[in-house]
Structures are given as structure tokens and as C-alpha cells.
Amino acid sequence: MxxxxxxxxxxxxxxxxxxxxxxxxxxxxxxxxxxxxxxxxxxxxxxxxxxxxxxxxxxxxxxxxxxxxxxxxxxxxxxxxxxxxxxxxxxxxxxxxxxxxxxxxxxxxxxxxxxxxxxxxxxxxxxxxxxxxxxxxxxxxxxxxxxxxxxxxxxxxxxxxxxxxxxxxxLDYSDVGFALLPELFTLRQLQDVHEAILGTSLNKPAFRRRLLDKGWLAATGAYEAGTAYRPAELYRFQRP
Missing domain, CATH: 3.90.79.10 (Nucleoside Triphosphate Pyrophosphohydrolase)
Incomplete structure (x- = not known):
């Protein structure tokens, strides 16, 4: 058959x-x-x-x-x-x-x-x-x-x-966290997303160094607007 x-x-x-x-x-x-x-x-x-x-x-x-x-x-x-x-x-x-x-x-x-x-x-x-x-x-x-x-x-x-x-x-090994962020974001916003999902506070210098070392972040040279404090630089996600 x-x-x-x-x-x-x-x-x-x-x-x-x-x-x-x-x-x-x-x-x-x-x-x-x-x-x-x-x-x-x-x-x-x-x-x-x-x-x-x-x-x-x-x-x-x-x-x-x-x-x-x-x-x-x-x-x-x-x-x-x-x-x-x-x-x-x-x-x-x-x-x-x-x-x-x-x-x-x-x-x-x-x-x-x-x-x-x-x-x-x-x-x-x-x-x-x-x-x-x-x-x-x-x-x-x-x-x-x-x-x-x-x-x-x-x-x-x-x-x-x-x-x-x-x-x-x-979060740590993939770029999934960037889907929760706008195209341009500050490092503070990126850390806020990670802390919200993980449910814990993160060491700021260590967190930023780890993400920068991954090669996922591209500085834009632009800065956030409309803040009452010193504006932070904006970044975008880039694939290594």
C-alpha cells in the first residue's frame, strides 16, 4: 500500500x-x-x-x-x-x-x-x-x-x-529585555526594566559594565529632554 x-x-x-x-x-x-x-x-x-x-x-x-x-x-x-x-x-x-x-x-x-x-x-x-x-x-x-x-x-x-x-x-543571555523599551532609552531605563522583571535591585556600575561589555548598546550622542535634572545620554540596541 x-x-x-x-x-x-x-x-x-x-x-x-x-x-x-x-x-x-x-x-x-x-x-x-x-x-x-x-x-x-x-x-x-x-x-x-x-x-x-x-x-x-x-x-x-x-x-x-x-x-x-x-x-x-x-x-x-x-x-x-x-x-x-x-x-x-x-x-x-x-x-x-x-x-x-x-x-x-x-x-x-x-x-x-x-x-x-x-x-x-x-x-x-x-x-x-x-x-x-x-x-x-x-x-x-x-x-x-x-x-x-x-x-x-x-x-x-x-x-x-x-x-x-x-x-x-x-534576560542575561538574550536581547529580550529590549522589547520592553522604546527604540532610544537611557541606561537608567534599561536597569529599571531588569530590576522590575528580576524583582531585585542591581548594582549600577556592575550592571552597566556588563551590558556595555556585551556589545548590545550603541551610544547615540543624543540626550533625553524635559528632565528636571541632568539629562542622560540615549542608547539604542545593536546586535554584536
Missing amino acids: DETDFLRGYDPNAFQRPSVTVDLVLLGVRNGKPAVLLLKRDQQPYQGRWALPGGFVGIDETLDAAAARVLREKAGIGHAHLEQLYTFGAVDRDPRMRIISVAYLALLTETAFDAALQAMPALLPAAIQVPWSGEAGGPVSVVSPENGALTLAFDHADILATAVLRLRGK
């Missing part, structure tokens, strides 16, 4: 097929803390709870295309640093049926974060509270300015924790 004959006789209903969704962690840094954009669910299950923006993957849609569609339709964002985070497949993670979710990490600058809030008023900015240090892992919680601590739908708190772990693990 050749492949054509095999496929002609193949029964696609021979095995149960779970549904697949994508969930987006829309993450930025606001007021010195990591923050995430959430949507309130308007239908069951978990009606009334806050959740990560997500949606089902179409039968003729790639995972990346589905993630880009959710980013556009539910967050009003046309482009962002978007990468697959992890696949969540616990049997009981969704009470409706067997649903596997592919989580994506979407990193936003503060300007993009605020633009999403203006484009989609239903989005809620919530601060991510991380009670563990380093890359030990563990639960996280989210807090909104109006409602205090929030209980997220499904396993979205676990997805958020995984996102923080991913960021903490990649």
Missing part, C-alpha cells in the same frame, strides 16, 4: 481530537513593576473572571497566525515581540472539554501598553506580584488598581508564572 492508498482509506475520526487555543501574555513594565493586560470573560465558564486574551485556533490557521489574530482583534495591537511560551495541556484545565493551550509571550513597551488600553477600553492593566526570587518558580498573583487581588480564569495564573520565569531566565 502506498501513501495515496493509505490516506484514501484513513479514518480521521479514529482518534479523539482535542481543541487547541492560544493565550497571550501581554506584558510590559509600568510604574516599576511588571504588568499584564487582561480581559473580563463575558460568558461561561468563569464568567466575570479576568483572563488572558485568547481564542481557538482555526482548522486552517497556524498557531502563529492565531496568536497574531488574537493580538490584533482582542488587544488592538498590530505588532509586538511575540514568541511561543509553553504548551499547557492538563486534562482538566478547561471544564468544557479537552483543550490544549499554546501560550504566547507578547512584550510591550510602555507606549504600546498604553496604546492598547486606549484602543481597547475593556482591557485591564494589572500589576504582577511575584513572591519568589530568582528562577525558583511558583505562583504569582495580579492586582488591579480598582479591584485589588484578582482570581484569574482557567490556569492563567500558572501561565503568568511561566512567563515571568521565561523572562528572568533569558
Whole structure:
């Protein structure tokens, strides 16, 4: 039997097929803390709870295309640093049926974060509270300015924790942190982003020396404007 004959006789209903969704962690840094954009669910299950923006993957849609569609339709964002985070497949993670979710990490600058809030008023900015240090892992919680601590739908708190772990693990060896910054930034802004994600203070001279030694920073010769103190030089990211 050749492949054509095999496929002609193949029964696609021979095995149960779970549904697949994508969930987006829309993450930025606001007021010195990591923050995430959430949507309130308007239908069951978990009606009334806050959740990560997500949606089902179409039968003729790639995972990346589905993630880009959710980013556009539910967050009003046309482009962002978007990468697959992890696949969540616990049997009981969704009470409706067997649903596997592919989580994506979407990193936003503060300007993009605020633009999403203006484009989609239903989005809620919530601060991510991380009670563990380093890359030990563990639960996280989210807090909104109006409602205090929030209980997220499904396993979205676990997805958020995984996102923080991913960021903490990649900050030192990859350029991922620059996705949270504007094109031109000061060294203070760069350190603020690292401290917000890592949840700890960093030694300023050692931090700056390490980043400069990596060859990732290009001085522009321009300086920030509108400050009440001595303006700092602006840098941009460059690939070594």
C-alpha cells in the first residue's frame, strides 16, 4: 500500500481530537513593576473572571497566525515581540472539554501598553506580584488598581508564572529585555526594566559594565529632554 492508498482509506475520526487555543501574555513594565493586560470573560465558564486574551485556533490557521489574530482583534495591537511560551495541556484545565493551550509571550513597551488600553477600553492593566526570587518558580498573583487581588480564569495564573520565569531566565543571555523599551532609552531605563522583571535591585556600575561589555548598546550622542535634572545620554540596541 502506498501513501495515496493509505490516506484514501484513513479514518480521521479514529482518534479523539482535542481543541487547541492560544493565550497571550501581554506584558510590559509600568510604574516599576511588571504588568499584564487582561480581559473580563463575558460568558461561561468563569464568567466575570479576568483572563488572558485568547481564542481557538482555526482548522486552517497556524498557531502563529492565531496568536497574531488574537493580538490584533482582542488587544488592538498590530505588532509586538511575540514568541511561543509553553504548551499547557492538563486534562482538566478547561471544564468544557479537552483543550490544549499554546501560550504566547507578547512584550510591550510602555507606549504600546498604553496604546492598547486606549484602543481597547475593556482591557485591564494589572500589576504582577511575584513572591519568589530568582528562577525558583511558583505562583504569582495580579492586582488591579480598582479591584485589588484578582482570581484569574482557567490556569492563567500558572501561565503568568511561566512567563515571568521565561523572562528572568533569558534576560542575561538574550536581547529580550529590549522589547520592553522604546527604540532610544537611557541606561537608567534599561536597569529599571531588569530590576522590575528580576524583582531585585542591581548594582549600577556592575550592571552597566556588563551590558556595555556585551556589545548590545550603541551610544547615540543624543540626550533625553524635559528632565528636571541632568539629562542622560540615549542608547539604542545593536546586535554584536
